Amino acid sequence: MGAERLERRLAAILAADIAGYSRLMERDEAGTLVRLRTLRRDLIDPKIAEHKGRIVKTTGDGILVEFPSVVEAVDCAVALQRGMAARNNATAEDERIQFRVGINSGDVIVEDGDIHGDGVNIAARLEGIAEPGGICVSGIVHDQVQGRLDCAFEDIGEQSLKNIARRVRVYRVGPKRPLASPYPPPGEGGLGAAGPALPLPDKPSIAVLPFQNLSGDPEQEYFADGMVQEIITALSRIRWLFVIARNSSFTYKGQAVDMKQVGRELGVRYLLEGSVRKASGRVRITAQLIDAATGAHLWADRFDGLLDDIFDLQDKVAISAAGVIEPTLRQAEIDRARRKRPDNLDAYDLYLRALPFAYTSMPEDADKALGYVEQAIELDPDFAVAHAIIAWCQEQRYLRGGLDEGAKVIALRHARLAMAMDRSDTTVLAIGSRDRVSRSRRLSDGARCFRPFASA
Numbered sequence: 001m002g003a004e005r006l007e008r009r010l011a012a013i014l015a016a017d018i019a020g021y022s023r024l025m026e027r028d029e030a031g032t033l034v035r036l037r038t039l040r041r042d043l044i045d046p047k048i049a050e051h052k053g054r055i056v057k058t059t060g061d062g063i064l065v066e067f068p069s070v071v072e073a074v075d076c077a078v079a080l081q082r083g084m085a086a087r088n089n090a091t092a093e094d095e096r097i098q099f100r101v102g103i104n105s106g107d108v109i110v111e112d113g114d115i116h117g118d119g120v121n122i123a124a125r126l127e128g129i130a131e132p133g134g135i136c137v138s139g140i141v142h143d144q145v146q147g148r149l150d151c152a153f154e155d156i157g158e159q160s161l162k163n164i165a166r167r168v169r170v171y172r173v174g175p176k177r178p179l180a181s182p183y184p185p186p187g188e189g190g191l192g193a194a195g196p197a198l199p200l201p202d203k204p205s206i207a208v209l210p211f212q213n214l215s216g217d218p219e220q221e222y223f224a225d226g227m228v229q230e231i232i233t234a235l236s237r238i239r240w241l242f243v244i245a246r247n248s249s250f251t252y253k254g255q256a257v258d259m260k261q262v263g264r265e266l267g268v269r270y271l272l273e274g275s276v277r278k279a280s281g282r283v284r285i286t287a288q289l290i291d292a293a294t295g296a297h298l299w300a301d302r303f304d305g306l307l308d309d310i311f312d313l314q315d316k317v318a319i320s321a322a323g324v325i326e327p328t329l330r331q332a333e334i335d336r337a338r339r340k341r342p343d344n345l346d347a348y349d350l351y352l353r354a355l356p357f358a359y360t361s362m363p364e365d366a367d368k369a370l371g372y373v374e375q376a377i378e379l380d381p382d383f384a385v386a387h388a389i390i391a392w393c394q395e396q397r398y399l400r401g402g403l404d405e406g407a408k409v410i411a412l413r414h415a416r417l418a419m420a421m422d423r424s425d426t427t428v429l430a431i432g433s434r435d436r437v438s439r440s441r442r443l444s445d446g447a448r449c450f451r452p453f454a455s456a
Contacts, residue, residue, distance in 0.1 A: 007110040012073035012141070013123040014053070014065040016080075016101045019132035021061035024097065034382060035097055043083045051076035056115055064123075066115055070105045070144045074173060077101045077135045078151060085133060086267045089245040101135040102126025105144065122168060125161035129170070139169030205268040207244035208232050210253040211285070215278035224276040225250075227285060231272065244268055263292020270298070282306055289328060299328040347380035351389065358389050363400045366393035384422035388431040391415035395431075 018024070024032045048055060048065055051072040056064040067073040081101065088096040104126060106119025122138060130136040137145070142153055151173050158167040208231050211224040229246055236243045244266050252262060259271055274287035288300035354372035357365040370393045376386040394411035398404055419432035 008107055009110060010106070011108050011115065011119065012067040012070040012103065012105045013108065013115070013120050014067065014073050014077060014101060014103050015062070015120075015123040015127040016065075016077075016099045017059075017062035017127055019098045019100050024095070027094070031095075032097070035095075037382075039084075039087075039097060043087070044080060047076055047079050047083070051079075056113070062127075064115070064120070066108070070103070070141045071148055073103050073105075074135075074137065074141065074145050074151065075149055077103060078149070078173070081133055081135060087242075088133075089248050098132035100127050100130035100132060102128070102130055103135065103137045103141050105138070105140050118164075122161065122164060125164055126168075126170060128162070129159065130172075135173045137171050137173050139171065142169075142171045142173075204270065205242040205244070206235060206270040206272060207249045207262070207266045207268045208235070208246075208272045209249050209257070209262070211273070211287075212275040214275050223278075223283070227274075227276060231287075242268075259290050259292055259295050268292055281308070347376040347383050347386065350376040350379070351383065351386050354386075354389055358393055361396050361400070363397050366396040369393050382421055384418045385427050387414040387418035387421065388428045391418065391431050 018036075021032075044063070045055070051067065052069075053065045053067045053072065053076060056066050058064075065073075065076075067076070081099065084097070084099060088098065102123045102125065104119050104123040106117065106122065108115040108117045108119050126136040126138060136156075137153075145151065146153065154172040156170050156172055159170045160167055208228050211228050213221050213224045228249075232243060232246055232249075235241060248266060259273075263269065263271060269292055271290045271292050272287060273290065274285060277284045277286075282304065283306075284302060284304050286300070286302045289298045290296070291298055350372045354369040354376070357369035358373075370390060373386045373389045373393070377383055377390070380386070391411045391414040394407045394414065397407040398411060415432050418428045422428050
């Protein structure tokens with residue numbers, strides 16, 4: 001009998017890995033795995049499916065994907081890197097997950113769902129020479145894609161790739177708007193031309209635009225810019241909020257902008273804008289919060305102070321603005337979740353829908369809240385604050401619903417789960433501290449929960 005015939009087919013192959021994965025794991029193993037799992041669920045897997053890709057296999061830090069066409073493969077890679085860049089804007093540099101991507105097209109051997117051959121090997125080697133956040137493609141991919149996608153290619157010449165006998169022509173590829181800057185640079189088409197909409201993050205998102213200096217004094221420009229930086233820093237401390245970095249939002253400095261378009265280009269749901277005016281030794285700062293999807297104003301306020309202590313005034317305004325923005329955003333998110341179609345809810349929206357019922361402290365409302373948060377943790381088992389709300393609601397059922405011991409046991413279990421998952425969320429800490437006090441009958445045990453948070 002002759003040898004078994006091998007199954008072969010032409011495919012576009014995408015290979016990707018995480019730059020600096022070992023360093024990230026050494027620094028925070030559990031946190032890195034949670035962030036990677038969230039990225040897979042919310043960005044990577046949906047984008048691959050959208051572009052008709054098939055995940056062949058994954059490793060700890062890598063992924064191999066087969067596409068039916070090179071156009072789909074490159075379009076998917078660009079979309080993934082844009083999405084990653086948007087998420088990394090609000091992440092500390094040493095915590096960022098950045099992928100390197102290589103794409104090739106060629107004949108592959110298919111065996112038990114896996115793929116092998118020169119085409120796969122070249123894709124893997126291209127990934128190895130890509131920069132963090134970058135994409136490298138072979139010449140054959142470039143020739144098939146050029147002119148068919150909104151991409152820019154940089155020819156970096158023929159490269160010697162490890163364990164590949166022949167030299168391979170390689171191109172760096174990205175969107176015509178840079179991967180790290182998904183909005184148009186000043187002077188290149190301006191903001192009048194609509195840019196592609198970035199996907200919204202999986203939590204409420206905000207960008208603070210440069211404040212206008214209305215003083216007529218260029219020397220006060222530094223104060224207006226510093227004010228924005230302080231507000232961004234203060235908002236970044238709100239754990240459930242995704243905040244765009246200063247270097248992204250300041251691309252719009254000195255330009256008349258369309259709020260809806262800026263929201264699309266930065267991939268945010270909310271925008272904060274404002275102005276600074278100085279006169280006679282005093283300064284007035286105004287700020288307003290805008291829903292980027294509708295252009296509606298959600299909140300506005302003004303802050304007055306003396307210029308004698310200008311940096312203290314910056315701190316005061318930043319803290320005050322963050323303090324009033326947080327509940328406004330929370331209420332706006334609750335209202336948005338109520339308007340959302342019931343068949344389209346995700347875990348965070350279910351949690352928001354639960355909050356108005358959870359905080360009435362009535363057993364019948366606790367039952368309604370539980371219906372939402374229990375669905376939320378089915379979608380996201382690691383949603384710490386949803387576990388905390390379950391604990392709170394079960395506690396209300398115990399205290400006000402007839403001292404049902406079963407409810408008490410459930411409350412304690414979910415409070416402990418929440419504390420194990422996230423000790424940085426104030427809601428989790430508050431409910432976790434109640435759990436400790438209820439077990440030990442000592443207030444000092446509850447206060448101990450807040451020590452890591454207070455020292456952060």
